[in-house]
Amino acid sequence: MSQFIGKTAVISGGADGIGKSLAKALGQEGMNIVIADIEKQPLAEAEQELTGLGVSVLAIEMDVARKSDWERTAKAARERFGDIHMLINNAGVSGGVGSVETLDEASWRWLIDVNLMGVVYGANVFVPLLREHGEPSWLINVASMAGMCGVPLGGAYTATKAAVVALSEAWAQELKDQAVQVSVLAPAFVRTRIHQCNRNRQRRYASHIEPSADVVKVADATTQAVKNGIDVNIVGQRFIEALEAGEFYIFTHPNYQPVTDRRSAAIAEAFQRASDSPFLKDIKQQNVLNFGGQ
Ligand SMILES: NC(=O)c1ccc[n+]([C@@H]2O[C@H](COP(=O)([O-])OP(=O)(O)OC[C@H]3O[C@@H](n4cnc5c(N)ncnc54)[C@H](O)[C@@H]3O)[C@@H](O)[C@H]2O)c1
The missing domain is CATH 1.20.5 (Single alpha-helices involved in coiled-coils or other helix-helix interfaces)
Structure with missing residues (x-):
C-alpha cells in the first residue's frame, strides 16, 4: 500500500507546470492535495482537472512572497484536511535576466521574494505542522540545475536557486531527528510556462528597464530550451520514485x-x-x- 494514501500535501505554484504535475502524481497515489497559487484562472482549471481524476483537492489563491498568505493557506488546509504531511515549495519565477551591471533592483527583489523568501515563509509556517502529529512527513523545495552552477546573465535566478539548495542542505540536518524528510528537486529544462513568468510579476516589482540585445538573446535561448524540455509529467512520476527511495537531491536530467x-x-x-x-x-x-x- 502506498505510504502516501490519505495524507495531505500542500503545493505552492500548484496550478500549472511542475507543481501541477506533482499534484497529479501525488493525488493519484491517494494524497489529499492543496494547490496554492497566485494565478486565479489556471488555479480553478487545475482544481477541476484534479477533481476529475478523483483527487480530493483544495485550491487557494495566494502569493508566496507574503507570509500572511502562507498563514491563511495553512489555516484553510487544516480546516479542510486536518494534519498536513507534505509541503512542496514549488512556486518560482525565472524572469529578471540581466548582467551584473544591468539587472535592476525591482527584478532582484522579485526573484528573491518569490524564489527565496517564498520558500523561507512556507517552511517557517508549515514545519511546525509537519512535526506536530509525529507521523512521517516531507519538506520538498524545488530548486533547479541553475542552483548547481552559475548561469551567465541569470545571476538572480542562479543565486535564489543556489540558496534553495543550501537551505535544503541545512534543513535536512536540522530536521533529521524530527521524522521530516527534506529533499530538493533540481530539474533542468522542463516544458512549462516558466518562460512566460512575467505574467505573474506583481505590480510592486514592476521593471522599466529596456533589455539589452545580449539579454534578449539569452532570454530567447532559454525560451527555446524550455520549449525543448522534457514533458512535465515525467517530473511528477520521477518525483514519486525518488521520494519512495528517500532521495535528498532529486534529479530529473541525468545528462546534466x-x-x-x-x-x-x-x-x-x-x-x-x-x-x-x-x-x-x-x-x-x-x-x-x-x-x-x-
Ligand atoms: N520549467 C523548467 O525548465 C524549470 C527548471 C528548473 C526549475 N524549475 C522550477 O520549477 C518551479 C515551477 O516552475 P514551472 O516550470 O512549473 O513554471 P510555471 O510558470 O509553469 O509554474 C509556476 C507556478 O508558480 C506560480 N507562481 C508564480 N509566482 C507565484 C507567487 N508569487 N505566489 C504563488 N504562486 C506563484 C505560477 O502562477 C505557476 O502556476 C519553479 O520554482 C522553477 O524555478 C523549472
Missing part, C-alpha cells in the same frame, strides 16, 4: 551530471592547491593559525 562533475573537480583542485600551498604549510607549522574543524 557533467555540470556538477566539473564544479566538484574545480573545487577538489582548489583544495589540493591549498593543501600544497607553501604559505599555508608554513603558518600551520608555526602554529600561527588554528585551522579548526575537520
